[in-house]
Amino acid sequence: MVSIAVRSWVRYLVPFTLLSALALSPLLYLAVKVAPPANADTARAQLRLAWIFGATAWAFQYWLVAGVAPAVRGVASGATLSQWRALCAGGANxxxxxxxSAIAITAVVLGGVALVVPGLVMVVLVxxxxxxxxxxxxxxxxxxxxxxxxxANLRTIAVVVLAIVALDLAITLGSQLAIVPAxxxxxxxxxLKPIAELVRVVALALVVISPLVATSLAALATKKRA
Known part of the structure; x- marks a missing residue:
């Protein structure tokens, strides 16, 4: 699984990154719209926004899995796609x-509204x-x-999903520690100006790392389905 994911990511780095920018475009849009904070209250709101990005990135990454899946399946089967074909097939998917994906995210939200544990379980199941x-x-x-x-593969996939969520949050924390002053x-x-930069850095970092996250899930599905 790791080999397929890494080979797919390296081979299709450009089309996968473009698809990632498309899938995470809502985060990029909000990040671009953020202006330097004029006061501490606005700064705290922007800091929360950066953490919301990190905490919800998995939802956009789940959608991105569809974008990378055709190319990943091609790598796994030996019938690799061209760069252009990977981009077009990914966009169509x-x-x-x-x-x-909307149904899957709705199921997670409804599970979370009912109780925390069902929500967490649904994050893994979908x-x-x-x-x-x-x-x-x-x-x-x-x-x-x-x-x-x-x-059928609950333990393995739960570990992968947990690692993905942890990575997204680690990106946010690392960016905050590196950029934001007390x-x-x-x-x-x-x-306070660096806090607006934090929001943009987190959004861009998620766009960059999300193709690897998505290829990991797509490769895992391909392997377990075989």
């Missing part, structure tokens, strides 16, 4: 995955929705396939 070969069928089919595949209500606007 992202479109097919919009509704199934993680392979984008890698489904049934995205072109009725919308719930891909979600059902993910649930069935994960249940501040208080008396801190001047000039010294």
């Amino acid at each position: 992202l479109v097919r995955a919009i509704v199934p 993680s392979l929705t984008g890698a489904s070969t049934r995205l072109g069928e009725d919308a719930p089919a891909a979600v059902r396939e993910s649930v069935e595949l994960v249940r 501040f208080s209500k008396k801190t001047t606007a000039a010294k």
Whole structure:
């Protein structure tokens, strides 16, 4: 699985990164719109936004799995795609995955509203929705396939999902420690400026790392399905 994921990521670095920018475009849009904070309250709100990016990146990464899946399956089978074909097939698969991914995320949200534990369980169970070969069928089919595949390999996939969430949060924490100075209500606007940069750095870092995350899930699904 690791070999397939790494080979796919290296081979299709450019198209996968473009697909990642598309899948994570809501985060990029919000990051671009962030202006330097004028006061400490605004700075804290922007700091929270950066952490929201890190805490919710998995949802966009699950969608991105659909974008990288065709190329990953090609690498696994030996029928590799061209760079252009990987980009086009990935983009088309992202479109097919919009509704199934929305259903998967809704299931996670509803599980989280009910109780924390069901929400966490659903995060794992729907993680392979984008890698489904049934995205072109009725919308719930891909979600059902993910649930069935994960249940059969629960321990392995749960560890991978936990590592992904931990990585996203680690990116946010590392960026904050490297960029954001200590501040208080008396801190001047000039010294608060790096916090707006933090939001952009976190968004860009997630775009860069997400293709590797997505290829890992796609490769895992391909291997377990075989």
